[in-house]
Amino acid sequence: MSKRPNTRKFQGLPSKDQILEFIKTADGPAGKREISRHFRLSGQEKIALKALLKDMAEEGLIDGSRSAYTRMGGVPKVTVLRIVEIDEGEPYAIPESWQPDDATPPPRLRVIERKKQAALRVGDRILARTEEAGRGWLAHPMKKLPSQEGAMLGVIEIDGAGQAWLAPVDKKIRNSAKVSDTGGAEKGQLVLAEPAGRGRNASVKVTEVLGDPLAPKSYSLIAIHKYGIPHTFPQEVLDEAEHAAKIPLSEDHREDLRHLPIVAIDPADARDHDDAIWAEPDGKGGFRALVAIADVSFYVRPTSKLDREARRRGNSVYFPDRVVPMLPEVLSADVCSLKEGADRAAMACHLTINAKGQVTDWRFTRALVRIHEVIAYEDAQARIDGGEAAENLQNLWAAWKALASARNDRDPLDLDLPERRVVLDEHGKIKEIAIRERLDAHRVVEDFMIAANVAAAKALESKVQPVVYRIHEPPTREKLIALREYFETLGKKLALGQVITPGLFNRMLKDIADPAEKALVMEAVLRSQTQAYYGPKNAGHFGLALGSYAHFTSPIRRYSDLLVHRALVDGYGLEQPAPKGQIPDTSGLADHDRADLGKITDAISITERRAMEAERDTIDRYVAAWLSGRVGEVFKTRITGVQSFGFFATIVGLGGDGLVPISTLGREYFRHDEAAHALIGEQSGTRYAAGDMLELRLGEANPLTGALKFELPEGGGEQRIEPRGGRHGPKPKRDRQGKHQVGKRGRPGNIRHQGRGKK
Numbered sequence: 001m002s003k004r005p006n007t008r009k010f011q012g013l014p015s016k017d018q019i020l021e022f023i024k025t026a027d028g029p030a031g032k033r034e035i036s037r038h039f040r041l042s043g044q045e046k047i048a049l050k051a052l053l054k055d056m057a058e059e060g061l062i063d064g065s066r067s068a069y070t071r072m073g074g075v076p077k078v079t080v081l082r083i084v085e086i087d088e089g090e091p092y093a094i095p096e097s098w099q100p101d102d103a104t105p106p107p108r109l110r111v112i113e114r115k116k117q118a119a120l121r122v123g124d125r126i127l128a129r130t131e132e133a134g135r136g137w138l139a140h141p142m143k144k145l146p147s148q149e150g151a152m153l154g155v156i157e158i159d160g161a162g163q164a165w166l167a168p169v170d171k172k173i174r175n176s177a178k179v180s181d182t183g184g185a186e187k188g189q190l191v192l193a194e195p196a197g198r199g200r201n202a203s204v205k206v207t208e209v210l211g212d213p214l215a216p217k218s219y220s221l222i223a224i225h226k227y228g229i230p231h232t233f234p235q236e237v238l239d240e241a242e243h244a245a246k247i248p249l250s251e252d253h254r255e256d257l258r259h260l261p262i263v264a265i266d267p268a269d270a271r272d273h274d275d276a277i278w279a280e281p282d283g284k285g286g287f288r289a290l291v292a293i294a295d296v297s298f299y300v301r302p303t304s305k306l307d308r309e310a311r312r313r314g315n316s317v318y319f320p321d322r323v324v325p326m327l328p329e330v331l332s333a334d335v336c337s338l339k340e341g342a343d344r345a346a347m348a349c350h351l352t353i354n355a356k357g358q359v360t361d362w363r364f365t366r367a368l369v370r371i372h373e374v375i376a377y378e379d380a381q382a383r384i385d386g387g388e389a390a391e392n393l394q395n396l397w398a399a400w401k402a403l404a405s406a407r408n409d410r411d412p413l414d415l416d417l418p419e420r421r422v423v424l425d426e427h428g429k430i431k432e433i434a435i436r437e438r439l440d441a442h443r444v445v446e447d448f449m450i451a452a453n454v455a456a457a458k459a460l461e462s463k464v465q466p467v468v469y470r471i472h473e474p475p476t477r478e479k480l481i482a483l484r485e486y487f488e489t490l491g492k493k494l495a496l497g498q499v500i501t502p503g504l505f506n507r508m509l510k511d512i513a514d515p516a517e518k519a520l521v522m523e524a525v526l527r528s529q530t531q532a533y534y535g536p537k538n539a540g541h542f543g544l545a546l547g548s549y550a551h552f553t554s555p556i557r558r559y560s561d562l563l564v565h566r567a568l569v570d571g572y573g574l575e576q577p578a579p580k581g582q583i584p585d586t587s588g589l590a591d592h593d594r595a596d597l598g599k600i601t602d603a604i605s606i607t608e609r610r611a612m613e614a615e616r617d618t619i620d621r622y623v624a625a626w627l628s629g630r631v632g633e634v635f636k637t638r639i640t641g642v643q644s645f646g647f648f649a650t651i652v653g654l655g656g657d658g659l660v661p662i663s664t665l666g667r668e669y670f671r672h673d674e675a676a677h678a679l680i681g682e683q684s685g686t687r688y689a690a691g692d693m694l695e696l697r698l699g700e701a702n703p704l705t706g707a708l709k710f711e712l713p714e715g716g717g718e719q720r721i722e723p724r725g726g727r728h729g730p731k732p733k734r735d736r737q738g739k740h741q742v743g744k745r746g747r748p749g750n751i752r753h754q755g756r757g758k759k
Contacts, residue, residue, distance in 0.1 A: 012039065012040070012041060012042070012045050013039075013041070013045055013048055013049060013052065014035075014039045016052070016056055018039075019035060019052075019053075019056065019062075020062070022035060022038055022039075023035075023062065030077065032046075032049065032050060032053060035049060035053075036049060075095060075107055075109070075130045075132075075137055076095075076130065077129060077130060078127065078128070078129050078130070078142070079095055079096075079127075079128065079130060080095070080096040080125060080126070080127055080128075080145065081093035081094065081095055081096060081109060081111070081125070081126050081127075081128050081130075081139055082094060082095075082096045082123070082124070082125050083111065083120050083121065083122050083123060083124045083125075083126070084108075084122065084173050084175070085108075085122065085173075085175045085177075086120075086121070086122060086202040087175075090110060090111070091110075091111040091113065091120045091124075092108050092109065092110055092111065093108070093109050093111050093126070093128070093139055094106040094107065094108055094109070095107070095109075096125065107137050108136075108137070109128075109130060109136075109137040109138060109139040110136065110137070110138055110139070111126070111128070111138075111139045111140075111141060112138055112139065112140050112141075113141065114141065119202070120141070120144075121195035121196075121197070121202050122152070122177050122195055122202060122204065123152055123194070123195045124144060124195070125144070125145040126139070126141045126142070126143070126144050126145060127141070127142045127143050127145055128140055128141050128142055129142060152166065152168070152177070152192070152193045152194065152195075152204060153168075153169050153170075153190070153191075153192060153193075153222060153225045153226055154166035154167050154168050154169055154176075154177070154190075154191060154193065155167045155169065155188065155189065155190055155191070155213050155704060156179065156182060156185045156186065156187055156188065156189050156191055156206070157176065157187065157188075158187045163178065163179075164178075164179035164182050164185075164187075165177065165178060165179060166178075166179050166191070166193055166204050166206075167704075168705075169190075169213070169222050169226070169704045169705055170226060170705065171702075171705035171706060171707045177193075177202075177203065177204045178202075178203040178204070179193070179203060179204055179205070179206065180196050180197060180203035180204070180205055181196065181205035181206060182206050183205065183206030183207065183208075183209065184206075184209065185206045185209045188212075188213070189209055189210070189211060189212070189213070190209075190210040190211060190212065190213035190218055190221075190222070191206045191207075191208065191209050191210060192206070192207050192208040192210065192225060193205060193206045193207060194207050210225075213703075213704055214625070214703060214704075216321060216424070216427065216428030216429050216430075217321050217322065217428055219319075219321075219618050219621040219622055219625070219703070220319035220320070220321055220322055220618050222617075222618075222621065222704070223319070223614040223615070223617050223618045223621075224317075224324065224614070226614070226617070227610050227613060227614045227617075228610075229313075229317055229324055229610065229611070229614060230309075230312060230313050230324075231324045233309065233328050234305075234309070236305050237305050237306055237309045237328065238328050238330075240304060240305045240306050241306055241327070241328035241330050241331050242330060244299040244300065244301075244304075244306060244331065244335075245299065245330045245331060245334070245335040247298070247299065247578055249343060249345055249368060250576070251368060253366065253574075253576045254345070254365075254366050254367050254368045254576075255348060255365045255366065255367040255368070256367070256368050257290070257292070257346075257348060257367045257368065257369050258343065258368055258369060258370040260278050260290065260369075260372075261278065261372040261373075261390075261392040262276045262277065262278040262290065262292055262369055262370075262371055262372055263276060263277065263278070263371065263372055263373050263374070263375055263380075263392060263393070263396070264276040264277075264338050264340070264371050264373075264374045264375070265277070265375050265376075265377060265380050265441060265444070265445050266374060266375075266376065266377070267376065267377060268376035268377075268378065268379075270374075271323050271325075271332075271333060272325075272332050272333050272336075272337045272556050272557070273294075273337045273338040273339065273371070273374060274293060274294040274296075274336070274337065274338065274553070274554050274555060274556040274557065275291065275292065275293050275294075275338070275445075275449065275553050275554065276291075276292045276338050276346075276369070276371050277289070277290065277291055277292070277396060277444075277445065277448045278290040278292070278392065278395075278396070279353075279395045279396050279398075279399035280395050281395065281398070282352070284354075284355070285354070285355030286352065286353050286354040286355050286360075286402070287352075287353040287395070287398070287399040287402065288350070288351070288352060288353075289350075289351040289352075289353055289399055289448065289451075290348060290349070290350055290351070291348075291349040291351065291448055291449070291451070291452035291553065292338065292346040292347075292348050292349075292367065292369050293346060293347045293348075293349070293452070293552065293553055293554075293555065293561075293565075294336045294337065294338055294344065294345070294346060294347075294555060294556050295336075295344075295345035295346050295347045295366060295367075295565070296327070296331070296336050296555035296556055296561075296562055296565065297347070297555065297562060297565040297566050297569060297587045297588075298345050298366070298576060298578075298587055299331055299335065299336060299345075300327065300331070300562065301578065301584040301585075301586060301587055302566065302584060302586060302587075302588075302589065302590035302593065303584050303590055304584055306327070306328075306331075310326050310327055310559055310562065311559055311600070311603070311604075313326045313559070313607065314326070314558075314559050314603065314604040314606070314607025314608060314610075314611075315557055315558050315559060315604070315607055315608055315611055316332070316556070316557035316558075316611075317611040317614055317615065318615060319614075319615065319618050320422035320423075320424055320618065320619070320622060321424055321428050325556075325557070326556070326557055326558070326559065327556065331556075332556050332557070336555075336556055337556065338369065338371050338374075339371060339374070340371045340372070340373055340374040341370065341371065342370065342371070343368060343369075343370050344368075344369055344370070344371070345366070345367075345368065346366075346367045346368070346369045347364065347365075347366060347367070347552075347555075347565055347568065348364065348365045348366070348367040348369070349362060349363075349364055349452040349455055349456065349552070350362060350363045350364070350365070351451055351452070351455060353399060353402055353403065353451075354402075355402065356402070356405065356406060357401075357402035357403045357404065357405040357406030357407070357409075358406050359451050359454065359455060362455035362458070362459060363459075363572075364455075364456070364459060364568050364571075364572050364574070365572070365574070366569075366574045366576060372392065375393075377439055377441040377442055377445075378439070378441075380393060380441045380444075381439045381440060381441040384397055384440070384441075396444060396448075397440075397444060399448075400440075400443070400444040400447055400448070403447040403448070403451060404443065404447060407447060407450075410544075410545045410546070411501070411502060411503035411506055411545060412502050412543060412544045412545040412546075413502035413505060413506065413525075413529075413542070413543040413544070413545070414502075414506050414509070415522050415525060415526055416438065416522075417519075417522055417523070417526065418435040418436070418655070419435065419436040420433060420434075420435065420436070420619055420623070420654075420655045421433070421434055421435070421436040422619060422622045422623075430622060430625060430626050433622065433623060433626050433654060433655075435653065435655075449553045450544065450546075452552055452553055453470070453549055453550055453551060453552050453553060454546060454548065454549060455552075456550045456552035456564055456568065457469065457538075457548040457549055457550035458548055459568065459571065459572075460550070460564070460567050460568065460571055461548060463570075463571030463572070464571075465567045465568075465570055465571040465589075466536060466567055466589065466593075466594055466597050467536065467538070467548075467550055467564070467567065468534055468535075468536065468550055468551070468560050468563045468564055468567075468597065468600075468601055469534065469535055469536065469537070469538045469539070469548070469549065469550055470532065470534060470541060470549045470550055470551050470560070471532065471533055471534070471535050471538070471539045471540070471541065471549075472529075472530065472532040472540075472541045472542045472543045472544070473530045473539050473540075473542060474500060474530070474542045475500065475528045475529055475530060475542075476530065477496070479527075479528040479529075479530075480494070480496055480500065480528060481496070482528070483524060483525070483527075483528040484496060485675050486524055486675065486676075486677060487521075487524070488675075489675060489676040489677070489678075490517075490520075490521070492508065492521075494508075501545070502542065502543060502544075502545050503545075505525045508521065508525075509521060509522065509525075516638065516691060516693060517691065519638075519691075520690065520691035523640070529542075529543065530542075531609070533601070533605040534551075534560050534601040534602075534604055534605050534608075535598065535601050535602075535605075536597040536598050536601060537598075550564050551564060552564045552565070552568075558604075559600075559604050559607075560601070560604055563589070563593070563597075563600070566587065566588050566589045566593075567588070567589055569587050569588040569589075570588040570589055575587060575588060617706060619655075620656065620657075620706030620707075621703050621704070621705075621706040622703075623654065623655060623656035623706070623708075624656065624701045624702055624703045624705075624706050624707065624708060625701075625703035627651075627654075627656065627698060627701040627708065628701040628702075628703055630698060630701075631698050631699065631700065631701055632697065632698065633697070633698055634695050634696065634697050634698075634713050635651045635652075635654075635695065635696060635697075635698060636651070636652045636693065636694075636695055637649040637650060637651050637652060637658075637693070637694060637695070637696045637710065638650055638652055638691065638692070638693050638694075639688060639689065639690050639691060639692045639693075639694070640657055640690065641657075641677070641690060642672070642677045642678055642679055642688065642689065642690055643672070644662070644672040645661065645662055646659050646660050646661040646662040646663075646664075646665075646679075647659075647660050647662075647679060647688050647690075648660070649694070649696055649710055652693070656708055657708065658696075658698070658707070658708030658709055658710045659707075659708070659709055659710070660688075660696065660709075660710045660711065660712070661709075662679065664711050664712065665679070665681075665688075665712065668681045668682065668683050668684060668686070669681070669682045669683075670682070670686075670688075676689060677689060677690035678690070695713060696710040696711065696712065696713070697710065697711050697712070697713050698710060699711040
């Protein structure tokens with residue numbers, strides 16, 4: 001291993017501050033070549049510069065690659081912006097893709113319009129060159145881009161002069177837009193609108209009235225329109241689905257498994273059933289097991305209209321009040337769904353599990369199944385706990401204990417973070433918001449699904465077939481450095497010289513006795529994780545501690561799984577032609593899909609993230625609606641994130657992040673200690689740090705945006721704080737460097753992906 005050169009001995013080498021200033025002021029890309037040219041560096045100095053830039057990246061000062069660097073936390077030199085406001089004729093924009101979560105608002109950039117350029121309007125997208133000027137940002141448009149949003153969503157408000165305004169339902173947009181044409185909409189109604197007018201006359205006009213924004217089904221409707229989720233099927237797709245649903249099942253080309261007592265264990269309110277399981281002892285201490293999955297590839301053929309629509313959607317989206325399915329309901333909720341007592345087409349994964357819980361063999365067939373019983377998780381658990389379970393359930397639990405033993409040996413990442421559950425009554429109104437209970441029944445199904453997903457990936461590898469991998473890469477060095485610095489404030493150590501494994505984090509969590517501190521460390525570890533995605537090149541699954549992993553078990557609701565099924569059809573020679581004239585013959589992978597699998601996986605990774613954001617936004621709106629009648633009440637909360645402008649807290653046992661603005665903490669000056677995730681009073685030493693428990697009054701709950709705002713019950717420094725577990729780290733320095741820097745908080749994405757998600 002080569003020793004990194006000592007950069008101090010090179011007299012011509014610029015300082016870190018000089019490099020940051022150059023990156024800030026450069027007119028074009030600021031990469032290693034441009035930096036070298038600007039500072040007139042020689043050959044050896046260029047080598048030293050490379051080491052210096054690497055150090056700066058590890059310290060979190062810069063971000064990027066050799067081709068272009070940006071200051072960490074800044075805006076890229078060239079990026080896509082969206083116009084969000086016209087203020088006295090001047091457009092203001094925000095980055096369209098802003099990586100930090102809602103706790104770090106996107107920067108607002110003043111757009112410098114060119115004289116010959118058409119006036120920009122709210123909602124326009126531009127490719128722009130950006131620069132930081134003083135304490136703000138400027139954007140210089142390079143070209144206008146096609147709109148990706150068909151309309152803006154908002155609520156009609158009327159001011160004292162009778163002028164109508166469109167109040168946004170997106171909490172990232174702060175200003176209302178002037179309405180030139182209400183389209184018959186009345187005050188307080190939820191509407192869709194589009195830009196109208198230019199320059200100082202910029203406004204919006206209403207194109208569709210959606211109704212009462214506080215109606216039970218409006219919260220999911222807001223998310224559907226905000227994220228552009230396709231929610232109606234073209235008639236030609238519905239017609240094709242009806243034809244496909246009538247394809248007869250033939251016993252000639254399928255393994256008949258109808259005699260097996262296969263069960264589907266699902267949520268009580270499941271809309272579809274795409275997986276079922278069975279196991280029995282093999283007489284050698286191990287088990288023979290079966291994971292039966294809906295054979296969607298038999299009904300949805302490549303190049304069909306059904307397939308194109310499913311690919312466009314990428315996945316189903318689940319809201320508390322509705323599901324936006326990937327496939328028409330005649331397939332998703334009926335013909336493909338593994339219903340109790342009905343003959344169904346299935347893709348069968350046969351597993352051989354040894355006494356140690358290791359899957360030693362597998363094979364895949366097309367089968368005919370008849371589900372013995374559909375059981376809710378709670379009912380299955382009650383039967384096991386009460387000693388009333390039939391033999392087939394007892395066998396499943398016994399096989400699961402073997403799988404769980406092998407799982408423990410593998411030591412995947414174990415972050416048992418609570419999940420909020422919204423329960424609605426028969427009228428669609430909120431009945432309850434609670435934390436979802438985690439049962440062994442959930443773990444049973446998950447471990448069987450993981451085993452089948454691993455088998456699918458390895459089977460395709462052995463058959464030399466394309467694989468749509470589910471990839472979760474290890475944390476980046478930059479995130480690990482930030483995690484290490486944060487752990488230091490908690491009195492914990494994270495040595496970066498060792499191999500980082502999920503087990504390392506698990507052992508750290510096991511050593512923490514205090515529940516509040518454990519939850520804090522869990523969230524910090526989760527923030528350090530990368531976003532899981534789909535791809536044709538294997539990079540393993542860090543969270544599950546697996547070398548090869550693919551999604552096979554949910555083809556009704558995930559297009560990735562459908563692609564895996566098609567590859568298995570090809571690999572195992574399971575082709576089953578459809579009757580002529582109804583749908584395309586082949587049910588394997590199409591040639592064009594094989595040739596461009598990377599493009600498809602990129603697209604479905606994007607639709608998955610879109611669905612996650614839409615679902616999260618909707619839950620936030622339901623929580624805000626649930627709390628809107630309790631404004632003024634004092635709740636026990638925990639600080640979940642700290643920024644220079646205030647801190648975020650969540651209600652213990654309920655969730656829902658709300659902001660406590662720094663301006664409400666009293667007259668004292670509070671300094672932001674970014675490394676310690678804390679605000680510190682300079683006179684009193686009062687400290688608000690991530691993980692602290694404290695009582696806060698709910699000051700505002702906005703169901704339209706999902707935003708909450710908290711305030712101290714009795715004002716600033718008198719509030720009693722229960723500190724998190726562990727020490728708070730060294731006493732902060734009195735200088736103000738970095739007090740306006742903004743750190744990152746929030747979840748980077750769903751990494752569990754254990755084969756079974758929401759139904």
